[in-house]
Amino acid sequence: xxxxIIRRFFILIPTLLGVTLIVFMMLRLTPGDPAExxxxxxxxxxxxxxxxxxxxxxxPLYVQYGMFMKRLMKGDLGETxxxxxxxxxxxxxxxxxxxxxxxxxxxxxxxxxxxxxxxSATRQYSVFDYLSMLAALTGVSMPVFWLGLVLMLIFSxxxxxxxxxxxxxxxxxxDVITNFYVLDSILTQNWGALKDSIWHLIMPAVxxxxxxxxxxxxxxxxxxxxxxxQDYIKTAKAKGLSKFKVVYKHALRNALIxxxxxxxxxxxxxxxxxxxxxxxxxWPGVGKWMYExxxxxxxxxxxxxxxxxxxxxxxxNLAVDLLYAVINPKISVK
Amino acid sequence: MxxxxxxxxxxxxxxxxxxxxxxxxxxxxxxxxxGDSVGLDPAYETDGNSFMICDNVFEALVxxxxxxxxxxxxxxxxxxxxxxxxxxxxxxxxxxxxxxGTAFDANAVVFSIGRMMKQRNVKFFGQGYEIPxxxxxxxxxxxxEMDETVDxxxxxxxxxxxxxxxxxxxxxxxNMGMDFADIISPTAFIKNPKEFLRQPVxxxxxxxxxxxxxxxxxxxxxxxxWDKTGGPYLDKVIFRAIPENSVRFLExxxxxxxxxxxxxxxxxxxxxxxxxxQLFSQPGMNVGYLSFNHTKEPxxxxxxxxxxxxxxxxxxxxxxxxxQGLGQVAKNPIPPTMWGYNxxxxxxxxDPDLAKAELVKAGFPKGEGLGEITLWSMPVPRPYNPEGLKxxxxxxxxxxxxxxSAQIVSYDWGTYLKKQRGQPENMDLFQLGWTGDxxxxxxxxxxxxxxxxxxxxxxxxxxxxxxxxxxxxxxxxDQTERSNIYKESLQVIFxxxxxxxxxxxxxxxxxxxxxxxxxxxxxxxxRMKNVWMK
Numbered sequence: 001x002x003x004x005i006i007r008r009f010f011i012l013i014p015t016l017l018g019v020t021l022i023v024f025m026m027l028r029l030t031p032g033d034p035a036e037x038x039x040x041x042x043x044x045x046x047x048x049x050x051x052x053x054x055x056x057x058x059x060p061l062y063v064q065y066g067m068f069m070k071r072l073m074k075g076d077l078g079e080t081x082x083x084x085x086x087x088x089x090x091x092x093x094x095x096x097x098x099x100x101x102x103x104x105x106x107x108x109x110x111x112x113x114x115x116x117x118x119x120s121a122t123r124q125y126s127v128f129d130y131l132s133m134l135a136a137l138t139g140v141s142m143p144v145f146w147l148g149l150v151l152m153l154i155f156s157x158x159x160x161x162x163x164x165x166x167x168x169x170x171x172x173x174x175d176v177i178t179n180f181y182v183l184d185s186i187l188t189q190n191w192g193a194l195k196d197s198i199w200h201l202i203m204p205a206v207x208x209x210x211x212x213x214x215x216x217x218x219x220x221x222x223x224x225x226x227x228x229x230q231d232y233i234k235t236a237k238a239k240g241l242s243k244f245k246v247v248y249k250h251a252l253r254n255a256l257i258x259x260x261x262x263x264x265x266x267x268x269x270x271x272x273x274x275x276x277x278x279x280x281x282x283w284p285g286v287g288k289w290m291y292e293x294x295x296x297x298x299x300x301x302x303x304x305x306x307x308x309x310x311x312x313x314x315x316x317n318l319a320v321d322l323l324y325a326v327i328n329p330k331i332s333v334k
Numbered sequence: 335m336x337x338x339x340x341x342x343x344x345x346x347x348x349x350x351x352x353x354x355x356x357x358x359x360x361x362x363x364x365x366x367x368x369g370d371s372v373g374l375d376p377a378y379e380t381d382g383n384s385f386m387i388c389d390n391v392f393e394a395l396v397x398x399x400x401x402x403x404x405x406x407x408x409x410x411x412x413x414x415x416x417x418x419x420x421x422x423x424x425x426x427x428x429x430x431x432x433x434x435g436t437a438f439d440a441n442a443v444v445f446s447i448g449r450m451m452k453q454r455n456v457k458f459f460g461q462g463y464e465i466p467x468x469x470x471x472x473x474x475x476x477x478x479e480m481d482e483t484v485d486x487x488x489x490x491x492x493x494x495x496x497x498x499x500x501x502x503x504x505x506x507x508x509n510m511g512m513d514f515a516d517i518i519s520p521t522a523f524i525k526n527p528k529e530f531l532r533q534p535v536x537x538x539x540x541x542x543x544x545x546x547x548x549x550x551x552x553x554x555x556x557x558x559x560w561d562k563t564g565g566p567y568l569d570k571v572i573f574r575a576i577p578e579n580s581v582r583f584l585e586x587x588x589x590x591x592x593x594x595x596x597x598x599x600x601x602x603x604x605x606x607x608x609x610x611x612q613l614f615s616q617p618g619m620n621v622g623y624l625s626f627n628h629t630k631e632p633x634x635x636x637x638x639x640x641x642x643x644x645x646x647x648x649x650x651x652x653x654x655x656x657x658q659g660l661g662q663v664a665k666n667p668i669p670p671t672m673w674g675y676n677x678x679x680x681x682x683x684x685d686p687d688l689a690k691a692e693l694v695k696a697g698f699p700k701g702e703g704l705g706e707i708t709l710w711s712m713p714v715p716r717p718y719n720p721e722g723l724k725x726x727x728x729x730x731x732x733x734x735x736x737x738x739s740a741q742i743v744s745y746d747w748g749t750y751l752k753k754q755r756g757q758p759e760n761m762d763l764f765q766l767g768w769t770g771d772x773x774x775x776x777x778x779x780x781x782x783x784x785x786x787x788x789x790x791x792x793x794x795x796x797x798x799x800x801x802x803x804x805x806x807x808x809x810x811x812d813q814t815e816r817s818n819i820y821k822e823s824l825q826v827i828f829x830x831x832x833x834x835x836x837x838x839x840x841x842x843x844x845x846x847x848x849x850x851x852x853x854x855x856x857x858x859x860x861r862m863k864n865v866w867m868k
Contacts, residue, residue: 031746038473043751044788046476047476051470054470094547157588165585170574284370284546
């Protein structure tokens with residue numbers, strides 16, 4: 001097991017090197033440069049040259065890449081072009097916000113998705129099955145943007161139950177330790193801030209969870225249906241086991257393997273793909289930050305951010321592979 | 335009896351919080367804006383969201399008036415300009431302190447401005463400061479060509495600074511009121527030059543307290559502010575970044591924010607009918623224009639063709655439908671609020687028949703022989719043009735009505751700017767615009783249209799008479815005289831159709847009714863000094 005993990009970590013290095021090279025080349029091949037966007041209408045050749053010189057963009061590409069790699073070897077992701085801050089520091093500020101939102105959305109998706117999937121599978125072709133799958137289809141096809149605004153209008157503007165946007169109310173004070181506001185509220189025993197941060201989380205998390213919930217529900221349903229047709233399930237039923245035991249003890253465990261893979265992938269997607277949700281709910285996370293960096297061609301942010309996200313993606317995949325063995329002991333990792 | 339009645343009405347008006355209500359101290363104002371600041375060191379920033387904070391934390395030697403760009407004393411109480419127009423002596427205000435408790439003096443001015451100079455030709459009074467190396471290019475200083483203007487800066491005594499210029503530059507004083515010329519605390523900067531942009535220290539009415547990235551910036555009233563005659567009245571000002579326009583407006587409607595920057599035009603009627611909201615409005619100091627590729631024929635020398643295009647385009651329809659009324663048709667390529675504006679210029683009327691007649695004079699009757707021309711249109715909304723592509727589509731439809739066939743060309747914003755500057759062969763007409771920096775007509779007319787001054791002028795219109803007027807305008811100190819020069823140049827640009835001004839956009843921001851004395855500034859700066867809450 002340990003050898004397997006170590007081997008996977010060694011594969012990580014060439015993968016990430018590949019990522020850096022591809023991202024670097026793609027960025028430089030994309031038209032438009034940061035100096036031009038920084039100066040806008042007032043850009044003159046002279047001013048552009050000075051800004052590019054200052055940012056090191058006048059160097060040949062291989063020199064720029066070499067400089068990036070040299071810094072990377074020292075664990076330095078460089079400095080952002082626009083905010084002149086260490087990329088790592090910028091990520092550290094924003095990543096907890098995205099993580100908090102993604103974890104919350106993932107929790108909702110897993111809970112609702114798996115339960116919906118199981119019930120649909122066990123009551124195939126029932127009204128509930130049709131309704132839940134219709135809901136799942138709606139969830140996948142619903143524009144996040146529209147859903148977010150509708151939720152805001154209902155729960156914030158009309159009912160006044162939930163805050164519209166942001167992570168914390170203006171009047172709430174919180175001593176930030178980890179930047180995970182829920183965790184920080186607990187650590188500092190600030191119960192007012194805990195309630196406030198959870199209240200702020202609900203709508204963006206629900207909005208963000210719709211698509212993964214739908215995907216997980218459909219995956220659970222089809223996987224369960226397949227397992228429920230297996231002979232050993234018939235045996236279990238013939239033995240006189242209760243329906244609950246047959247479904248949850250015998251079928252679910254086997255049916256979960258593809259579901260866990262889906263969940264793992266969805267988590268990765270949530271972590272880097274919450275751009276729309278973060279924008280609508282003014283959630284200061286990584287997705288929106290990366291998107292803005294792409295629009296402004298902040299090469300350093302995109303390079304550093306992609307590297308971090310790629311690493312997380314690979315680690316999540318590894319964790320999913322390891323989970324297989326936990327769920328089904330017949331699978332061993334070598 | 336009648337007199338008592340009148341007195342009663344006045345009395346009731348005063349107590350109902352009318353216009354004469356005295357400003358009240360206290361309260362927290364939450365300002366909702368579209369994005370976060372990039373940095374807070376005025377010398378190095380280029381974006382409005384950063385300057386918005388700098389406007390309240392820092393001050394410059396001179397300031398712009400509340401609702402115009404008329405120059406008023408700022409940190410300098412007064413100034414003298416030598417008769418040769420090349421020496422400016424600023425007499426500084428006494429008793430001003432920075433937010434870190436250090437005193438503002440002439441050396442702080444030399445330090446703040448001197449750090450942007452390429453050749454640091456500066457002289458401190460007594461013990462000065464070691465100015466750290468520039469970490470990056472001070473973009474505004476460079477693009478306003480200040481290195482070509484300022485020769486040296488000298489602190490003569492603790493409260494007098496002299497600027498020696500290399501050339502006579504009439505807009506110099508106006509430039510000194512811009513954000514990049516703000517005065518910073520040298521002590522705070524030297525302590526940690528790399529972090530100053532995140533820990534700004536100035537002399538302004540509000541001091542910086544906290545920055546939660548992509549979320550909020552908190553400013554607090556500076557109790558030792560030098561000007562005791564007015565504000566600051568607010569205890570705190572919080573700038574919240576809420577990127578989505580509709581969400582920002584919802585936050586305003588529910589009272590979570592007090593002022594909503596850049597609402598969707600569709601939300602404005604809703605704000606107007608809401609009794610809890612009020613609207614602040616100000617004609618923006620900008621212009622959106624359509625220009626020609628003056629580096630190639632037939633545009634270069636065929637004034638009739640240029641005029642035909644000008645009369646073929648229905649600019650009023652564009653303003654009504656695409657600007658959704660938040661703008662006004664432009665007569666001159668400078669905004670009407672600016673001095674030097676020429677009221678006598680008639681402006682281009684929408685007249686397809688006249689356009690057709692001009693096409694005949696141009697040698698292209700019904701557009702024949704012109705082929706399919708290209709009309710470059712911006713891919714992104716700009717302050718002077720909400721939807722460049724839609725405006726482009728409206729224009730080609732207008733042009734087709736007089737027989738000119740045109741197609742839209744667009745690229746991503748960075749590429750658009752870059753390619754446009756090169757005046758490529760496949761560019762016939764192009765849209766662009768400008769937002770003024772300092773309220774000086776030179777900042778529009780020379781920077782945008784005097785192609786003879788530099789190859790980097792975007793319109794590359796070469797007209798000797800216009801060029802001479804621009805030089806005269808720059809080197810004349812007397813404002814009345816300058817105003818006449820610019821009026822004359824506006825007539826030239828109209829007669830020669832150097833460009834077609836399209837529109838000036840109007841800025842409208844809704845706010846809660848309890849916000850008093852907030853004034854939108856033409857330069858788009860957001861100043862909270864005299865704002866108070868009912």
